Structure formats: structure tokens, C-alpha cells
Amino acid sequence: MQDEKLTLGKISFESRLLTGTGKFSANELIPKMLAASGSQMITVALRRIDSSSPVENILSYIPENVTLLPNTSGARTADEAVRVARIAREAGCGDFIKIEVITDVKYLMPDNIETLKATEILAKEGFVVLPYVMPDLPLAKRLEDVGAAAVMPLGSPIGTNRGLETKAMIARLIENCKLPIIVDAGIGRPSQAAEAMEMGADAVLVNTAIATATDPVVMGEAFALAVRAGRMAYLAKIAAESHLSRASSPLTGFLN
Amino acid sequence: MEIVINGELEEIKPWTISQLVEHKKLLAGSLVVELNREIIKQDQWQEVYLQEGDKLELLSFVGGG
Numbered sequence: 001m002q003d004e005k006l007t008l009g010k011i012s013f014e015s016r017l018l019t020g021t022g023k024f025s026a027n028e029l030i031p032k033m034l035a036a037s038g039s040q041m042i043t044v045a046l047r048r049i050d051s052s053s054p055v056e057n058i059l060s061y062i063p064e065n066v067t068l069l070p071n072t073s074g075a076r077t078a079d080e081a082v083r084v085a086r087i088a089r090e091a092g093c094g095d096f097i098k099i100e101v102i103t104d105v106k107y108l109m110p111d112n113i114e115t116l117k118a119t120e121i122l123a124k125e126g127f128v129v130l131p132y133v134m135p136d137l138p139l140a141k142r143l144e145d146v147g148a149a150a151v152m153p154l155g156s157p158i159g160t161n162r163g164l165e166t167k168a169m170i171a172r173l174i175e176n177c178k179l180p181i182i183v184d185a186g187i188g189r190p191s192q193a194a195e196a197m198e199m200g201a202d203a204v205l206v207n208t209a210i211a212t213a214t215d216p217v218v219m220g221e222a223f224a225l226a227v228r229a230g231r232m233a234y235l236a237k238i239a240a241e242s243h244l245s246r247a248s249s250p251l252t253g254f255l256n
Numbered sequence: 257m258e259i260v261i262n263g264e265l266e267e268i269k270p271w272t273i274s275q276l277v278e279h280k281k282l283l284a285g286s287l288v289v290e291l292n293r294e295i296i297k298q299d300q301w302q303e304v305y306l307q308e309g310d311k312l313e314l315l316s317f318v319g320g321g
Contacts, residue, residue, distance in 0.1 A: 020321030027319075045320025048262045048313065049282065057286030058317050073320050083293075087315065090295035091288040158321070185321075207321030 009128030020207025037220030071098040078117035099131040123147030135169035154185040161188025190226030197230025259310040273301040288315040
């Protein structure tokens with residue numbers, strides 16, 4: 001089936017499944033998961049080192065043909081997010097940046113106002129900005145105006161695996177935004193990824209549900225298939241629902 | 257002399273960044289160094305001397321979603 005690629009900045013992606021590097025029990029699983037899922041973009045975070053326990057270089061586990069999407073997690077203000085983004089680019093991670101500004105420690109919900117400010121600054125500096133936001137249509141329009149490359153609404157709070165709790169709001173973004181809509185956070189199982197894609201989301205970002213599965217490699221593939229199925233269903237245009245039954249076999253009796 | 261490394265005051269010798277990294281036995285490959293809000297690329301570490309009152313951030317990429 002013919003499908004256009006997902007274009008973000010100057011790069012076009014075949015895969016509509018973005019993944020993350022958090023919470024894997026071993027870094028060796030990351031390249032295996034990437035191979036199994038076909039995911040072409042993966043998130044990483046930046047932190048102060050803990051000199052008492054040297055960490056492995058996570059970047060060495062990510063194949064070169066996979067685009068890095070550094071996030072600004074840990075930032076509590078637009079300024080901090082901007083600082084993280086600049087460091088990530090200087091450190092050789094490319095121009096992509098996922099803006100994540102969080103002040104709410106209970107639900108880890110994004111601060112849309114700080115996120116908009118950071119998006120505006122970084123888009124002007126030539127970053128490909130993917131802001132992680134609460135689904136809010138006027139905000140999405142503002143993100144469009146200030147040069148975001150996509151809008152990434154949450155399905156449910158980070159790491160909760162609760163699926164599309166914000167489904168109706170995401171649908172409004174999909175119907176009314178020109179930018180790609182990438183559902184990020186809260187997708188807990190492949191059927192929920194398919195659900196987002198059937199609605200017309202352009203992509204999904206899945207980390208926890210893959211990384212914390214008993215077999216993250218197989219789960220990565222399961223998500224890839226679900227994303228593809230959901231995308232195909234969207235392109236094929238889903239048949240209408242109806243209240244009353246409509247027979248799919250002839251309504252005449254068996255023998256007369 | 258004293259400088260601030262990752263938010264903590266530390267007593268160090270007047271080292272270059274390379275010497276500090278070596279002294280701390282850090283894995284250079286994964287390290288991102290920010291000195292007084294400016295990124296210092298790895299090929300400059302041997303030339304940049306730390307000075308009293310500097311604010312140094314030693315960062316690295318980690319797993320995250």
C-alpha cells in the first residue's frame with residue numbers, strides 16, 4: 001500500500017514508531033529492539049554524571065542510521081530546556097530536540113506555557129523541535145506559528161500504560177493541525193498504538209511499554225506491527241458504525 | 257584552588273580539563289563538558305585550563321523517553 005513518509009525537519013522516516021532508551025534492563029537490548037521494531041528515531045536524556053558509578057555511553061548502543069532525539073527532561077523552565085537543547089546539539093546529537101518541561105511531579109504533566117516559549121526560541125535557532133504537550137488545540141496552533149516540527153500530545157501520564165485517556169482532545173488536534181501529531185506517553189500496549197494510528201495520528205512514541213516488557217525485543221516488533229496496522233486502517237478509511245444491525249449475509253431463509 | 261563541579265565546591269589543582277577527567281577516571285567517550293555555560297569540545301580539553309571559581313558541568317547521555 002502506498003503511503004507517504006513521515007517528514008520531520010529535513011528527514012523522512014519510513015517508520016512511524018518512535019522509541020525511547022529509558023528503563024531497559026540492559027543497554028544491549030536497545031539495538032536489538034531497534035532492529036526488531038524498525039524504529040528510526042529514539043530518545044535519549046542528558047544528566048550530570050555520578051562519578052561514584054560510571055555509566056556506559058548509551059549513544060554507543062544506537063546504530064548510526066537511527067536519528068537521535070535528545071529530550072530536555074529534567075528542565076523545569078523554558079530557559080533550562082533551551083540550555084539542554086544547545087548542549088545536546090553541541091555534543092553532536094544533531095538538530096532534533098524533544099521539548100519536555102515538567103514541574104508537576106505527581107503526574108509528570110508538561111508545562112505547556114514554558115514548552116511554547118522554549119519551542120519558539122529553539123525553532124529560531126534551527127532546531128527541529130518536537131514539543132511534548134497536553135493536547136490543547138489553541139496551543140497546538142501557537143506551536144505551529146512559532147515553528148515546531150510536530151506536536152506530541154500525551155495519551156496519558158508518562159509511564160502509566162493507561163492508553164489514550166485524552167483521545168477526544170487528540171482527535172481535535174489531528175483534525176485541525178497541519179503539523180504531524182505524534183502521540184507520546186502513556187501508550188501501554190500495541191492495541192493502543194493501533195488505536196492512535198487508526199484515528200489519524202502521524203506517529204507514536206513508545207518507551208516504557210517496550211522497555212519494561214519481559215521481552216522488549218519482541219514487544220518492539222509487536223508495536224511496529226500495530227502501528228503499521230493502524231496506519232493502514234486509517235489510509236483504507238474505516239467503515240461507519242451503525243446503531244442497528246446490518247446483515248452481512250443475505251436475509252432470506254436458508255432454503256427458500 | 258576551588259571550582260564548582262556539578263553544583264558542588266571541589267578543591268582541585270590548576271589542571272586542564274583533560275587532566276581533571278583523567279584524575280577522576282571518567283569515561284571520556286560519553287562525557288559532555290560545559291564550562292561556565294559554554295560547551296568545551298573534547299579536542300579542546302587539553303588546552304583549556306581550569307581557573308579559580310569556574311563552574312563546570314560534567315554531563316552524559318543516559319536512557320530516557
